[in-house]
Each structure stands twice: as C-alpha cells, then as structure tokens.
Amino acid sequence: MLIYELSLATVVCINIIQAIGLNLITGYCGQISLGHAAFYGIGAYTTALMAKAGFPGPVNLMAAMLLSGSVGAVVGLTSLRVREDFLAITTMGVGFLFLGIVRQQERFLGGELGISSIPSFGLGKPGFFGLTLILVILTAAFSLYLKKTWMGFAFEAVADDEDTARVLSVNVSAYKLVAFALGTAMAGLAGGLYCYFARFIVPDDFGFITSISVLSMVAVGGIGSVYGVILGTVLLTLMPDFFRFISDYKLFVYGALLFAVMRFAPEGLAGLPALVSAKVARTGGAP
C-alpha cells in the first residue's frame, strides 16, 4: 500500500515541476503555450536514450534540461513573430510536430512502441521520491525568487502590456526567450524524472492531452501564483484517484470540474478567497 502512495506522491512532484515551468512562461511572462508536453517529452526521451547508453542519472537529467531548454528557446523565437491566439495554436502545433516525429522514428526512438527497460536511477523508490521532492522545492524556491528579481518585474511588464514594456526599453524579445528557455528546461527536468519513474515511455505520454492537463493545473490553481499552481497540481493529479469509486465517470467529472472552475472562479483557486470576500462585501455580509 505504501508503495502505491509513494508512487502517487512522486507523480505529483513531477507534475509540479512541469506546472511551475509552464507558469513561468504563461503566468509570469504571459506567453500562452499549448505544447508544453513536447518539452516534457524531449526531456524524457533524452534521459531514456542516455540512460540506455550507460550515462549516470544526474548527468542525464542535466542533459534533459539543457536540450529541452535549448529547443524551448528556439520555439520561443516563434513568440517573437506571433502573439496570443496565434502563439497558442503555434505551440499546439509544436506539440503535434514532436509527436509526429517521435512516432515515425522507429529506429532511434522506438516509434509507437516507445522505449522500454530503461535502467533505474539507483536510489530505490523512497530515495527517488526524496530526490524529486528536493527538486520540487528547488524549482519552487527559484520561481519565487525570480518573481522578486528585476527579471521577474520585466516578465510582468511583458505579460501586462508588451508594447508599453518595449517603449520603456524593456528588451521584450530577450525576456520572452529567457522565459521559454527556463520554463521548458523545467519541463525537461520533469520529463527526465518521469522517465526514471516509469522506466518505460511511449509517445502518447507526451501528447496534447498532457499539455492541456498541465495548463489546467496552472489555470485551476491560479495563473501566476506559485502556491496556487502547486495546489492546483496536487488537486488535479490526485483527483482521478479520489474518484476511483466512480472509475468510469472520472474523466467526465474531470472535464466538468475544469469547466466549472473556469466558469465560476476564473482566477483559479488562488483567486477564490478574493472572489468570496467580494461576494460577501457586495451582499453586505448578509446571508
């Protein structure tokens, strides 16, 4: 039983790293991405190939971050050309492009069948959970710190109003690229961890649905707020488990809840206290 809970906790941690990465791009810098899972996938495939070639775990995770981040910066270049909804669809396209390439590469990437029998990280299940937990704390701390730095302010300016930021001589293009590189590097790290966790990866793990679920975690938690994102991720990752007793309906409930949160609390859970107090204030506190 404990093994099961430990696995669940590890998955939660991996998703948090992924969501914090997306929050950096979408929440801090205001650049919507519907293809985050592609970078998660790049991290996982890099780690898988290197692990099978015999490289040690920490090196592989570093490589995963580096490669994902570099590809992320290249994809970030598109955000200099297209904005908002155009960018959303472009990043969605990047996700499908990644999937299409992986699916057709049977020789190197295993095609539809994926990559199996990936060597273990060598810490055992509790040790590996400890590692992911430490990495979650590091990413969250970095993300919180970033918000207070000059760069964090610049991100906020870009998110608020790109053109005004440019007039104020904020180097908008550079900050966008940095946001993409950092955010996707985190996705790469999460992918590497997932690869060691599952030790078997297939293309579908990194499809559009995954991108959407990560975006949902960020949006449900409260876009831009690190604590909100963590809360949202924990809730949405564990939710299918809460609803195990209605197993056949769990995805239906998931979709309906996603819709309901956006419909009734568009700021996400982090904005809920403010929403409630505003309601109370409007009715004068009367029931």
Place this chain on the structure above:
Amino acid sequence: MLYVELLIQGLIYGCMYAMIAVGLTLVYGLLRILHVAHAGLFALGGYLGLLLTNATGSLLLSMPLAAGLVGLLGMVVYRLCYQPILDRPPYVALIASIGLFIAMEELFRLIFGPYGLTYTHAPLQQLFRFSGVTLRAVDLAIVVGSVSLLGSLAWLAKNTRTGIAWRATVDDPQMAGSFGISVLKVRYLNFFIGSALAGIGGIFISLLSNLVEPTMGGVPSYKALAIIVLGGLGNVGGTLIASLVLGVVEAFGTIFIGDYLDRDAIAFGFLILVLMIRPQGLFARS
C-alpha cells in the same frame, strides 16, 4: 493518376475541414474565443445523424434534423459557457471550452459505448469511375454538399438584411450595436449556423468511414484550429481556402514525407512554416 487521386482525396478532406472550421472562425471573429468544444458538437452531429438514419432509414431526413439539433445545442453552449466569461482573459474561455469538450467526449463514451457505432445500411456507397479515377457517392456528396451549403451561406450573408447585420457585427460590434442591431441575436445566430455546419461535417465523416466514435472530434478540431489561424483568424474566405490547401498538403505530404512525419505533424509543420513567413496567416483580416 496517383496525383489526381491525391488531389481529389485532399479536396474531399478539405471540404470536411471547411465545414468545421467555418463555425470556429465565425465564433472567433465575433467573440475572440478559441472554441474547442466545437469538436464536441461535430461529434454530436455524427452521432445524431447516424442514430436518426438508423431509426428512420432516411439520410435526407436525418441530416437537417441532426444539424438543427446541434445548432440549438450550440446556442445553449454559448449561453451557459461563454456569455458569462466574455470579459475574462482569453485563456479562461479556452480552458473552459477544453473542459467542456472532455466532458462531452466522455458523455458520448458513457452513453454510446467506447467502440463506436456504424450504419446498419451505409448510405451512398455506390462507386463511380471517371476515366481511371474511382469515386464513391459519399465523396461526391461531401463535395457537392459542402460547396452548396457554404455557397448559400455566403449568398445569404451578402444579400439578406440578417446577413448584412451579421457582417456588420463581425466588423465592428459596437458600431453595429449603436445602429440598432441586436448583437446578442447575432451571436446566437452565429453559434446556431456554425454548430449546424459542424454537425453536418460530423455526418459527412461518419459516412466516409461508416463509423462514429467518442474521440472522433479530437483530431479534426485541432486541425480546424490550425486552419482558422492559417486563414487569418476570423476571415471566412481565407478559412475556406486554407481548408482546401491543408487537405491537399496533407494528402501529398503523407506520400512524400510520410516516413518522417505523420499526417497531423505534416499539417502542423505546414502551419508553423506559414506563420513564420506570414505571422498574420495566409489571408489577414483587413
């Protein structure tokens, strides 16, 4: 002959994409919402068309009936989902829409089962031969159906009072409103027509493969999103051309570079390529 057949296949798919994409681009043009749940309505059209045809035995009767029902549901979707969150940042409506789409897909699976349904007597399966090219009646019906439907829609938009009001609202909602046009009515009309067309698109694809399944909306709708961006978001004419172009690019792409990229990747690779050269889409809105 291979090239001619590929071209025809591409155009058939293009027509189907057009049926979905027109509704999406109409919604985008008016409300600036990426309406992912449109795909759910597309699938619903397929299901209703198939169920009604199996029950009544007449496709000609079921098609308008199914389209009408899907259109009405589209209006309900607007009222319940989008109207209350119109003033929010665009990602709110996008994620709400995705949630709704997931819920709809699951509902189809729970009600009609995961394996899909087929026609008891698949209509329009006769074969025709034109100097070496073999076509099914379905293929012809799809092309003729979409061209005549979209053509009459264009005519209505140009020549009737409602159509003029509609175009005025898309161009400038505030101005149209101050000239006495009910913007709300135009939005409802928009959702009705767009959803009905998507519903018919769903019936077309169910005829083409003689199958409706819960997940049938997914891939065509993602493609439709790519198409409306290619067509210059909100530009109906551009969307129609982009649908046909994408259909043909896909058909030829799978033959020539199918070893490296699958069908979806070809479509989206093409999209990214075009956007990097023309960030406003192939046909920008004036």
